[in-house]
Amino acid sequence: MNRLNVELPGLKMKNPVMPASGCFGFGQEYAEFYDLSVLGAVAVKAATPETRRGNDTPRVAETESGMLNAIGLQNPGIDHILAHELPWLEKYDVPLLANIAGKTKEDYVLVAERISDATNVHALELNISCPNVKEEGLQFGSDPQMAAELTRAVKAVSSLPVYVKLSPNVTDIAGVAAAVEEAGADGLSMINTLMGMKIDIRTGNPILANKTGGLSGPAVKPVAIRMIYEVSQRVSIPIIGMGGIYSAEDIIEFFMAGASAVAVGTANFSDPFACPDLIKDLDRLLEEMEVSHISELTGRSWNKWEPNLSSSR
């Protein structure tokens, strides 16, 4: 029995697990470890109109149960991605979620329009939340009006479903979510990394050349759960949940908070087999929990709190 297949706008997924954008390149590296067709989908690395060299190194730093990164949207640019990266992925039976980024609305529109022509791209993910590029996407992510306007502009040039990847670095994430839903977004991805910093106490220098970076990994999971719990009750579009997923139990928690699929980021770095292992573990766990289909769990925790009798004894 298939307990795992889920269908989201544009994404017909065998299971609800996809690698998160920026944590999987364009798949080539991980294809050396396993068949990418086992994945529910792949969120490919952000594409910008031009080639980006990214930030100076060091670009990663480890923290308690997490990591900071400041890669800076390094990518070979839309032309190269269309010519060399996406065609290579055609041999895999897996839908692609194309992450797009830019400096201006025009940048997003240009990349959205061009990448929509790729035969194996099934949906777009607007990256309005990268914390590592100054005065760029993030301004769209922190202003509900701008986020809505960008969503409308992209929807106007592409027939593909559009997911908006929300930033957790805001006071009212539900406000941004409601605004992009109103503007026609087909789904949400949440959350992107939380802005953070680490200092080398021997020198007093920040470890990252960019000084600040985006925090990911298990440390951010409770924040993601809270935000998805809150946002999913405000909107009616599906949410791809992400933020520190390391186990099948984590995936169940994201679903119960209100997610309809999940993306796995940092865990791929700790273990290249993270995604296929999670898919297997998730199936086993659902069987154990006697859940007949994963989608039954979406939003199970909404407006729910009961005293836990077993723990109060």
Added chain:
Amino acid sequence: MKKENLTVISQENLAPRIYRMKLKGESVRSMLTPGQFVHLKLGGRHPLLRRPISICDVEEDQLSIIYRVEGQGTSMLAEKKDGDTVDALGPLGEGFPITPSDDTALLIGGGVGIPPLYYLAKQLYDKGKRVKIILGFRRQEEMFLTEAFSRFGEVFVTTENGSCGTRGFVTDAIAKAGEFDVFYTCGPKPMLRAVEKAAGTNGYISLEERMGCGVGACLACVCDLKEAETDKSYVKACKDGPVFQAGEVVL
């Protein structure tokens, strides 16, 4: 490239904070190229990332690594006892090429950059090459592997405080080592820069970089190319390296 829980068969303290660990497993048989590395997972969710450790020697299904205890990951590695296992991914990266036309090789290692040169020295020696080795340490108490290297060729030691061998840095011993056709070096970046300047262009350098995934996906360990090609201006230390031709990347 495989992921396997390798079994610890020995662990010894070679110098202050420097340990040699021997590990056993089937995937070790594929670790044939010196200069490649293994990516070790220690702990569950903290530390979160794997630790890249260079391959020091391989004998059948036995791997030797030499590492310095720097932080939590390497401390956990040092606590491993015989019979414990270590989650290892490897071999990763591109190692040192051995060129048939070069007869005399000069190996230049500094600190924990020394271990990968051991496996290289052994292979060069087995191929009948003449091997000269410069090993740089801060002080005599921190020296390791100098005896072992002498099996393969003449060893020149430098110490920063002059407590053994030539006083100064590895570059201070290059003239003493005499002529060579090709050089191979591994150590901290300032050392690599100095060696590149002093030893010419026919050589290979192995970079130490902070890595995320170790397999080429996360772009944490990129280095700029000196002569940028049109569609590629950078390389990844984990996947395209850690070994590069001298003068290829910006140090």
